Amino acid sequence: MLWVAVVVFVVVYALIASEKVNRVVAALAGAGVVLAVGIVGPEQAFFSEETGVDWNVVFLLFGMMVIVGVLRQTGVFEYVAIWAAKRARGRPFRVMALLCLITAVASAGLDNVTTVLLVAPVTLLVCDRIGVRPVPYLIAEALASNIGGTATLIGDPPNLIVASRAGFTFNDFLVNLAPVVAVMLVAFVLLCRVLFRRDFTADPDQVAEVMELDEREAIRDRSLLVRSLAVLAAVLAAFSLHPVLHLEPSVVALLGAGLLVAISGLSPQTYLADIEWETLLFFAGLFILVGSLVEVGAVGHLADGLAAAIGDSPVRGMMLLLWGSAVLSAAVDNIPYVATMAPVVQQLTAEGPLAGREGLWWALLLGADLGGNATAIGASANVVVTGIAKRNGHPISFWEFTKYGSVVAVVTLAIATPYVLLRY
Known part of the structure; x- marks a missing residue:
């Protein structure tokens, strides 16, 4: 079954x-195959925390999509756009830098x-206003979100897993990861200037029109805006x-969505129109599929192989x-991977020649959080952004x-790399 799953x-x-095949069709077909041949059963696929669908992620997404759907009716996204x-003076690179830093x-x-x-909705509107292609801006924001989320305990789910295992506090993350993340963000913004240089040409006429607009006039329903922002702030x-x-977070998002729907007075067709059903099914x-790899031990074998290769060398271990x-x-x-590796690193740092080497934990997190930027399906934020882009008529290819x-x-x-080696 191991090789079948792989x-x-x-x-x-x-x-x-x-x-060549729609990503949702490919993912669901693959899930159907591993269920049909018995690699995982319904219990493991739908109810197991280790190998099943992460309903916390699915319902977090659903709840926040409903909240975004209600917010969209107020005109607040147009206001922010x-x-x-205007703050960026309509200059495309400044717009990208500002949105990436906010993200x-x-x-x-x-x-x-x-x-x-x-x-993402703000980005689509900004790009439309100044006449630039939104795809580079959406990609940059997904990448920025993964870098920024690395800095804190609550920024990325793997961080919560490691904090639970290692006993790290919120301040531990700030002290150990925030400094290097700040450096990465500066480098990232400078890198964007090079990577997306061909996409920094705006329409001068549209920019001039934007500079003359009064953002306050974009608000269509001030009463609903106040109620929506109050619920969002509570969430x-x-x-x-x-x-x-x-x-x-999924429970909080669903409670917030339910409350906002109840007090908004909007029809279901209005706020459900923004639900990214394809993205939820793809997840x-x-x-x-990933759960089947965990179930047959493929991820565990990788973790054991890494542990064996580390041996008693802290430098080799961190790298x-x-x-x-x-x-x-x-x-x-990265969630099932970190969940599998966490007990391995815990054992390495608890006894033997690597006892007390906290650098192993931070190396694990930096690799898992930052590595997700490498592909379109490497991180949840990437999947969400590509889904939103496609739904709004700006598909982002896997390879782009x-x-x-x-x-x-x-x-x-x-x-x-040098940060981990020099500090730990």
Whole structure:
């Protein structure tokens, strides 16, 4: 069954990369195959925390999509789009830099998926206003969200897993990861100037029109805006208070969505129009495929191989965890990978020659979080952004995303390498 699961995953991955088959069809077909041949059963696929669909992610996405759908009716996204374009004087690179920095900072305080759900609609409107192609801006924001989310305990799901295993606090993440993430963000913004240089030509007439607009006139329903922002603020506060409230983000998002729908008075057709059903189905299929690799022990074998290769050398251990985790996270979801590797690193740092070497934990996290930027399916934020882009008539191909993402992943990992070696 091991090789069957691996072959199915590779075939699905190849189909997604080739773009000859719709990615949702490929993922669901692959999930159907592993279920049909008995690699995983319904129990493992739909109810297991280790190998099943991560319903927390699915319902977090659904809840936030509903909230975004209600917010869209107020005109607030148009307001922010005009504000951002005016602050950047309509210059495309300044617009990209501003939106990327907003995304990265927000991803450190929220999770990166929530952030891109809120920022992507603004980006589409800004680009439309100044007459530039939105695809480079959306790709850049997805990459920025993954970099920014690395800095804090709540920014990326793998961080929560490691914090639980290693006993790290919110401040531990700020002290150990925030400094290098700040350097990466500066490098990333400069890199964007080179990577997307062909896309920084705006329409002068449209820019002039934007500069004359009053963003306050974009608000269509001030009463609904106040109610929506109050609910959104409560939801974001509850996300940040997860260690105190012990409420899963999915539960918070669903509660917020339900409350907002109840007080908005909108019809279901209005707020459900923005649900990215294809993205949700793609996630479900992908979770089952990755779960089948966990079930047959493929991910476990990789973890054991890394542990054996590390031996008793801290330098070798940090480099293998950093770069090995990056390569694997580019291909499979980093959540099951980190969940599998966490007990391995915990054992390595608890006894023997590597006891007390905290650098192994930070290397694992940097590799897993940053490696996800390398491909279009390497991180949840990437999948969400490509789904939003396609739905709005701006499809992002697997290879277009990967062409830019792989460069950013290598550069950020190259920055992380001396940081990890010198500090730990």
